[in-house]
Structures are given as C-alpha cells and as structure tokens.
Amino acid sequence: MEQLTLLSEAFIIIYVPIKEGEKRMDELVEIQKMRLTRLDNALHVLYHSDAYDIVHAVDITKLGLTLALLNEWNGNLLTEKDLNLEAQANHNTKLLNEKNEERNKLITFIFNVVRTYQRSPDADEAKAATQLDIITRRxxxxxxxxxxHETVHIDGLLIDLKKAEMTPLLATLRLTSAVSLLETANAEFNKFRKARTASRAKKDLPKIVEVRPKTDAVYERVIFMLQAAYLSGSATVDKELIRTVAKQLNQRMDEINETFSQILARRKSDKSKDPKTPKEPKKPRKPKDKDDPDIRLPETEEPKKPGDNGKDKKPEGGGTPKPGGGGKKPEGGGSGAEGGGKNPKEGGSGSEGGGGASGGGPEIHLPEN
Structure with a gap:
C-alpha cells in the first residue's frame, strides 16, 4: 500500500516500502516547497502563475490531474491577480498619487519658508516667521x-493657518497663495479617494487574505495528486513526465526562495541604515523635601555620653563615711609612740591597730557580705 510521510515543512515525499527480495524501483517523487504564507502578495501570485503554467502546458491526464481541479486553481489565481493589480490599475489611484506628491511639495515649501525667514534681516519678516513657526512646528x-494620516494633519494645519490672526503673517512671508494651493490639492485628494472607494465597492472583490489560503489549498491538492499518480502504476500516467514537471516546479521554487531571501536581506540592510532613536535620558531623582528629613529608627541601646563612666557610682569600700573618719586626724592621733594604749579609732599605735606611723589616714571599711 502507498504510505504518505511528511518529513518536514520544506518537503512532501511519497514513500512506498519495499519488501525483501522485491526489485527496487523509483519510490520517491520529491516536490520542494516552502511556506507560501511567508511570501508577499506579489511573489505569491508570481509563483502560483508560473506553477500553473508548468502544469497546464502538458497533458494533464498523464499527470493524473483533473480539469476541474486546474480550473479551480486558475479561478482563485485570477481573483488574486485582480486584487493585486487593482490598486495599480485603478485610475483614481494614479490621481491620488499625483495629488499626494503635490501636497508634499507645498507642505515642504511652506515649512522651509517659515524656517528660513526666522533669520531674515527684516524685523517684520522675522517676527512673522517666528509666530508662524509656533503653529507649524507641530x-x-x-x-x-x-x-x-497626512490628510488628517493637513486638515488641522489648514484650520490653524486660516485663522484671522494668521492672515497678515502669511501675507508678510508671501505664503497666502501656497496655503490656498494646499487647500485645493487636499480637497482634490479626498475627492479621488472617495471615488476609488466607490469603484472598489462596485467590483465586490473578496479580501486578499480570504483568497490566498484557497489558492494554496488547491496547490496542495495538485501536488498530492501528482505524487499519488506517480505511485499508482496506472497505464495513463507518464512517470517520466511527472518527474519532469516536479523538477521544473522545484527549480521555480528555488528561484522564488532566492528572490525572497534577497528581499529580506535588502529590508534588513535598509533598516540598519535608519538612524536609531536616541534613548530618553534618565529622569533625575526627586529631591527630598526640606520639611521631610530622613527618618531613622532609634538604636536598641542608647549611646553612652562622654564622662559618664563614673556617674552615680559609690566609692569603693562601701557606704557613706562616718563622722570623724576620712581626712580628719583622730583625737590624740600623734605618732605611734604617743598613741599607745588608746583605741585604734582614736589614732593609737600601729601595734595596737592604730593610725600607723603617721596616724592621720581615713578609716577603711570593708564591704559587707
């Protein structure tokens, strides 16, 4: 039995398994393709047109194709061509492009005059240009x-320039005629745009996004039937002719792929030449309010004040000195020889625990346990 195997998005291959002992034959017919959805409208139409011509140029009965299938393919293709060529072929589109070019020249002229006359040695001209620049710069x-978008902006520009206070300024710079011409060109542009819309509506053409998938779907069926016919073994099928058609389709796809790659490379190159938008400078931090100072939580321990080491401490040795002690000489507190027999508190001799050799020191109290 025939078996269809999808190997990748780039290739569709029909494979017939060969049993051992059987004679090997041509089992593959390969038709290269790519994601047709990636192509722009012009390349999409171009490839399908060429592929249709390749298939239609031979006897389709030898390819295993039907006339109904080819007619469906061609019908979708013609609709797609009509949609792609309609914009270029429409007379109103040509008039639109001409009027748009006229508008662009007038706008550029007006802006350049305003910019140049700001440096005019004539004070009235410089003043008028400066005032007009405030309006036109936006x-x-x-x-x-x-x-x-240009049409909408021109409408706004004309509203600003047609104000009464702008009339003498435009006259000073001799721009009154240019503004009138711009107003006329913009009105004619809108007239042609509306006429083109009405013309398109009469044709009642579908959208291109609706037609392209239908064209691709028919193409997929054509490829499938070519591959199936190659393996069918039918007497009416010409395998050599199918191989020839497949080679031509592959060659055309290679050429389309190359063109598509060149377009992508050109777009990438053009994009790299565009000046990069400068990054916005970082916003400065908001200065702190003078009335809103930093708030810090208090530390767990209050810091010690200098000179506080000995504060509120009692002198070593205990309580308050008793009267008569410390600094006072004991009564009768002479030398040890003179203090014999007296109580040590009265400054007796050192041998009796008195006041020592000099006899007049303060009392020393040991701390109580």
Whole structure:
C-alpha cells in the first residue's frame, strides 16, 4: 500500500516500502516547497502563475490531474491577480498619487519658508516667521507618514493657518497663495479617494487574505495528486513526465526562495541604515523635601555620653563615711609612740591597730557580705 510521510515543512515525499527480495524501483517523487504564507502578495501570485503554467502546458491526464481541479486553481489565481493589480490599475489611484506628491511639495515649501525667514534681516519678516513657526512646528514631518494620516494633519494645519490672526503673517512671508494651493490639492485628494472607494465597492472583490489560503489549498491538492499518480502504476500516467514537471516546479521554487531571501536581506540592510532613536535620558531623582528629613529608627541601646563612666557610682569600700573618719586626724592621733594604749579609732599605735606611723589616714571599711 502507498504510505504518505511528511518529513518536514520544506518537503512532501511519497514513500512506498519495499519488501525483501522485491526489485527496487523509483519510490520517491520529491516536490520542494516552502511556506507560501511567508511570501508577499506579489511573489505569491508570481509563483502560483508560473506553477500553473508548468502544469497546464502538458497533458494533464498523464499527470493524473483533473480539469476541474486546474480550473479551480486558475479561478482563485485570477481573483488574486485582480486584487493585486487593482490598486495599480485603478485610475483614481494614479490621481491620488499625483495629488499626494503635490501636497508634499507645498507642505515642504511652506515649512522651509517659515524656517528660513526666522533669520531674515527684516524685523517684520522675522517676527512673522517666528509666530508662524509656533503653529507649524507641530505638523513637521506629516508629508512622510501614511496618506490617511497626512490628510488628517493637513486638515488641522489648514484650520490653524486660516485663522484671522494668521492672515497678515502669511501675507508678510508671501505664503497666502501656497496655503490656498494646499487647500485645493487636499480637497482634490479626498475627492479621488472617495471615488476609488466607490469603484472598489462596485467590483465586490473578496479580501486578499480570504483568497490566498484557497489558492494554496488547491496547490496542495495538485501536488498530492501528482505524487499519488506517480505511485499508482496506472497505464495513463507518464512517470517520466511527472518527474519532469516536479523538477521544473522545484527549480521555480528555488528561484522564488532566492528572490525572497534577497528581499529580506535588502529590508534588513535598509533598516540598519535608519538612524536609531536616541534613548530618553534618565529622569533625575526627586529631591527630598526640606520639611521631610530622613527618618531613622532609634538604636536598641542608647549611646553612652562622654564622662559618664563614673556617674552615680559609690566609692569603693562601701557606704557613706562616718563622722570623724576620712581626712580628719583622730583625737590624740600623734605618732605611734604617743598613741599607745588608746583605741585604734582614736589614732593609737600601729601595734595596737592604730593610725600607723603617721596616724592621720581615713578609716577603711570593708564591704559587707
């Protein structure tokens, strides 16, 4: 039995297993492809057109294809072509592009005059240009955006420039005519845009995003039927012709892949040439309010004050000195020889525990246990 194996997104291969002892035959027909959804609209139409022409150029009965399938493929392809070429072929689109170019030139002229006359030696011209610059500076660069955005911005610019206070300023710089021409060109642009919308609505064409998947689906069926016919062994099928068609399809896909890669490389190169947007400077930290000083939690232990080491401490040796002690000479407190027989408290001799050799020292009390 035939067996379909999907090896990757890049290849679809039909494989017929060979039993031992059987004669080996051509078992693979390979048709290269890529993700057609990656291609832009122009390349998508181009590949399908070429692929259809390759298949349609031979006898489709020898490929195992039906006329109904090819007609469906061609019908979707023609619709896709119509959608891709409609914008370029539409007369209103051509007029739109011409009017848009006219608008761009007028806008650039007005902005350049305002910028240049700010340096005019004539005081009135410099003053008028400075005042107009306040109005026009917010619109700088609008001619480089999309046509729809440009139209909206031009409407706003004209509203500002048509104000009564702007009239003498425009007259001073001789810009009155240029502003009127811009207003006319913008009105004609809007007229052509509305006409193109009405023309497209009459054609009642589907959206390109709806047509492309249908075209791809038919193409997948064509490839499947080519591969199935190659393995069917039918007498009406020409395997050599199928191999020839497959080689041509593969060659065309290689060329499309190469073109697509070149487009991607060009886009990447153009993007790298664009000036990088400078990073915004970091915002400075908000200064602390003078009335809001740093709040710190108190430490667990209060710091000791200098000179506090001996405060509130009692002198070594115990309590308060008794009267008559410390610093006072004991009564009769002469030398040891003179103090014989007296109580030591009265300054007796050292042999009796008296006042010692000099006899007049303070009493010493041992601390009580």
């Amino acid at each position: 619109y700088r660069g609008i001619q480089y955006g999309s046509k729809s």
